[in-house]
Amino acid sequence: MRTRRRTHRRSARVEYQLPDEAESASRARMLTSQFLARPALRAVELDAEHIDDAALIVSELVTNATRHGGSCRLCLHVSDTQVTVGRRRYPCSPFRATEALRTVTLQPDRGDGAHVRSSRPAVPFRTPELxxxxxxxxxxxxxxxxxxxxxxxxxxxxxxxxxxxxxxxxxxxxxxxxxxxxxxxxxxxxxxxxxxxxxxxxxxxxxxxxxxxxxxxxxxxxxxxxxxxxxxxxxxxxxxxxxxxxxxxxxxxxxx
Missing domain, CATH: 3.30.750.24 (STAS domain)
Structure with missing residues (x-):
């Protein structure tokens, strides 16, 4: 007789209603950092870099929402493997409200700086002598x-x-x-x-x-x-x- 071992996945979800004002981006970053730093999420092994990445994405999303007018609802979902950040714009129908979600995947840092690649900068005209x-x-x-x-x-x-x-x-x-x-x-x-x-x-x-x-x-x-x-x-x-x-x-x- 075979038995299957059930895997219990940890997850948490929260939503915040934000007003239509420029200061909402700063408040959204604070709420995101506080939520992801909760003791209940320690088992997910979120480090400071992951929290900062999520806060950056949240700031971009909320800033875009307030620039184009209308309040928005910030949605955060944490699972064993990723932090998902999204927003819902109001007023609009529930089906049209959900926008594309951006994901910060929890991948180990290899320590070689390979997580960011860049092209070589353009050669300047000259370097000042002084x-x-x-x-x-x-x-x-x-x-x-x-x-x-x-x-x-x-x-x-x-x-x-x-x-x-x-x-x-x-x-x-x-x-x-x-x-x-x-x-x-x-x-x-x-x-x-x-x-x-x-x-x-x-x-x-x-x-x-x-x-x-x-x-x-x-x-x-x-x-x-x-x-x-x-x-x-x-x-x-x-x-x-x-x-x-x-x-x-x-x-x-x-x-x-």
Whole structure:
């Protein structure tokens, strides 16, 4: 006589109603992080990177929903193998409300940085002889739809005047960033390249790397470990250093 062993799968699901306002993205990230960090989900073995990935996806989804108007309902589902994030837009019929779900699959990190691939950055026109020839922009805290304006203004201010612009954007103190950083970085890139200069980004955040990858600009903005490395044109990968991602958990902050 054969017996079959039944496998008990752990899962949890929750939904949150969010208002039609820009601040909903920040609140959605907080709710997502709190839900996924609950003691009841410890058996699923969610680590900080998985939680940060889910928070990033949630921020993008909710930001898109609020930009196009209408409240939305955030849906989170956790199983033994994956975290599924989705949203429902209202008002509309229940059948049309469910949008395509995005999934963060829990795959072990092989430790070789192979989870993100990028093309080789374009060769710059030249490297300035002196570090002081570079212009610096620093940012810190959270960068999303409601907080990215200071960074936008700083990038614009750093490109005033004539001649070549070699711009270093230091994001090492940024605790969270979503797709809101893509447009100002693209505009700065286009402007500086047209003036035979460049833009280089200093960071060690896996979350920022995922945003750049998703926006199709990771090849333009490889990570640099320091402002000095950015000046010399030595990306982190070229130094043979593995990623040491910083957390993208939510925290109050601003860009300067």
């Amino acid at each position: 570090f002081d020839e570079c212009r610096m922009v620093h940012a810190r805290g959270e960068l999303d739809l409601t907080t990215v304006a200071p960074l936008v203004h700083a990038l614009e201010g750093a490109r005033t005047g004539c001649g070549r612009v070699f711009l270093i954007v230091d994001l090492r103190e940024v605790t969270f960033a979503d797709g809101s950083i893509l447009r100002p970085l693209r505009e700065a890139w286009d402007d500086c390249r047209a003036r035979r200069g460049w833009v280089r980004v200093v960071h060690s955040s896996r979350g920022i790397e995922l945003v750049l990858l998703g926006g199709g600009v990771l090849g333009r903005f490889p990570a640099y470990a320091s402002a000095q490395d950015a000046w010399r044109g030595t990306p982190t990968a070229a130094r043979g250093a593995g990623h040491a991602p910083t957390s993208t958990r939510t925290a109050d902050g601003e860009a300067r």
